[in-house]
Amino acid sequence: MTERTFFLVRAAAAALFVSASVATAAAQDAPRRPNIVFLFSDDHAYQAVGAYQDPRKLLETPNLDRIAREGVRFDRCLVPNSICGPSRATVLTGKYSHLNGFYNNTNSRFDGAQATFPKLLQQAGYQTAVVGKWHLVSAPTGFDYWSILPGQGIYYDPDMIEMGVRSRRSGYVTDVITDLSLDWLKKRDRSKPFLLMSQHKAPHRPWSPAIRHLGHDGDRAYPEPPTLFDDYANRSLAERDQDMTIARTMTPNDVKMGGFNERFSPEQRQAWDAYYKPRNDALLKAGLQGADLVRWKYNRYMHDYLGCIKAVDENVGRILEHLDQEGLAENTIVVYASDQGFYLGEHGWFDKRWIFEESLRTPLLVRWPGVAKPGRVEGRIVSNVDFAPTFLEAAGIAIPPEIQGRSLVPILRDAAPADWRRSFYYEYFEYPAPHHVRPHHGVVTDRYKLVRFDGPDLDAWELFDLREDPRELKNVYDEPTNAPIVAELKRELERLRKELKVPAKPPREAFGDAPLSKPSPRS
Structure with a gap:
């Protein structure tokens, strides 16, 4: 190899190295x-x-x-x-x-x-x-x-x-x-x-x-939410006529008092019964009723729900x-x-x-x-x-x-x-089963909620002021001083419905009472 050829090869190799290095750097920087x-x-x-x-x-x-x-x-x-x-x-x-x-x-x-x-x-x-x-x-x-x-x-x-x-x-x-x-x-x-x-x-x-989380809370008595015994006063029929309360709706299966359908191994069944049976027997012996029974159900619910989490x-x-x-x-x-x-x-x-x-x-x-x-x-x-x-x-x-x-x-x-966004549109359809919650839609802002229940047997409006009533216990829709707020929120509700292409009336199947296909398991 001549000296000139040597330098040409070396220069080409150097150029390839620089080119490869630039490409690598570019790839790393991308x-x-x-x-x-x-x-x-x-x-x-x-x-x-x-x-x-x-x-x-x-x-x-x-x-x-x-x-x-x-x-x-x-x-x-x-x-x-x-x-x-x-x-x-x-x-x-x-x-x-x-x-x-x-x-x-x-x-x-x-x-x-x-x-x-x-x-x-x-x-x-x-x-x-x-x-x-x-x-x-x-x-x-x-x-x-x-x-x-x-x-x-x-x-x-x-x-x-x-x-x-x-x-x-x-x-x-x-x-x-x-x-x-x-x-x-x-x-x-x-x-x-x-x-x-x-x-x-x-x-x-x-x-x-x-199984590893049974007893995770050491039989803790959980603090109650302030509205555990809400009587639904100052609100519409929708809140009163639902079927999702701890008091009435929870089944024996929910609170682990009835037959329980899980694929337990014999060892899991034994551990399950060892935890729940003595506590269930104590409940039956105590004969709790009314508010005391609701409190017991609430604590059992919290143990089980939080154990899953x-x-x-x-x-x-x-x-x-x-x-x-x-x-x-x-x-x-x-x-x-x-x-x-x-x-x-x-x-x-x-x-x-x-x-x-x-x-x-x-x-x-x-x-x-x-x-x-x-x-x-x-x-x-x-x-x-x-x-x-x-x-x-x-x-x-x-x-x-x-x-x-x-x-x-x-x-x-x-x-x-x-x-x-400073407002948000909400819609709910499934009625009457499984929890009898009326269809409704509404607009939500940082401070207010305007809700319309518009199902087959109820047409009602509600307004909640989250600043004054964060627990949403009082419908203030009919208070005269709120008329300007209601009017403004209704305009915003209609604006959102138009923007989101909401049909004037949902199809019948939206409520779940007209079969479209093989039903999915209810939630």
Whole structure:
């Protein structure tokens, strides 16, 4: 090799090295699309998340609180239709029930052909998976992997439908869902960003704790909500004529007094009976009646419901630990939410459905390292209708115009748009079964709620002033001094209905009394 040739080869090699280095640096500097882990529970009241600091101090949730501490706690995340299946359809589509077609848990069936954020992520190169509770009747679409509970599922040794094949899994359902979620994370294609939706059954009725959590509270007497014995005075027939009270509606099965249908092993059955039987025998011997019996039921309900949440919190911790161990945490958005709020004795109730605060408001905790400032508390009105556009913007994907929510990315960056919503539209349909809650719709602001009950046997308006009456105990609609407020809120209600393309009258099937398809299990 001549000297000249040597230098030419060396120069070419150097040029290739520089070119490769620039390309590598450019690749390293290019923003990476974040992974998304969406942790979802069923009927988890914000009152039962430690980070929300409920005065009753119902339960410590260290792993959920970690997400709040390392991310943003949203204090006004509202749902447009407070019931399980419709909420899940809203999360997927970013649309209200009247547009995505899933109105209720009785006869609705999700149209899997419509656009969803998992489909759009998948088309953009994300790996997508959903594990756990689905509750939308039709099979999942837009997922590379899915393993779901049939209907509501059960707590012990649940069946799972994995990519269309049904089989029984051994273990407690919350642990099983997390096991499957972690298995998928470990086996995924590591060259691609991912979406994992890990969705728990717990703490849904019948509130069956894991055996390890029986007696978790040491027979604690829980502080009562101030409205446990609400008499529904100063409100309409709707609040008085419902069927969701601890006093009347809870069944022996709910409070573990009757025959209990779980897939217990002999050892689990023995441990279950060892915990509940002596306490049930003591109740029967005491012969409690009236308010004393309601208090007993409330405490049993709290033991069981909160015991289910302990398992959820533990399993959230398992997911967070895996992200840490695999070096994924820094580029992964972690979201924890529930399908809606839930009553923990407020107004004497359990369940959800209402526009009222404990039902309307869901917990929402978001951790996004490098974007969301740790420990921030956000008070603006947001919603689960905003989840889909948030995930799409975070992934750099255009948001379809038919989506009705708004991306939370600016709010997570603490740069909320000046025109962020100051009012929110709510709608509920399912009537009369299972809890006899009248259909209603309304508008919510930071201070007021204007509600119209417009079912087949009731046409009534209510107005609540949340500043003066945070427990929503007094309807002030007819007070003359509120006439200007009522008029303003009615105008805003009509504006929202027009903007959201709400039909003048819901179709009959929206209420659940006209079968459209094979009914889904009721929530």
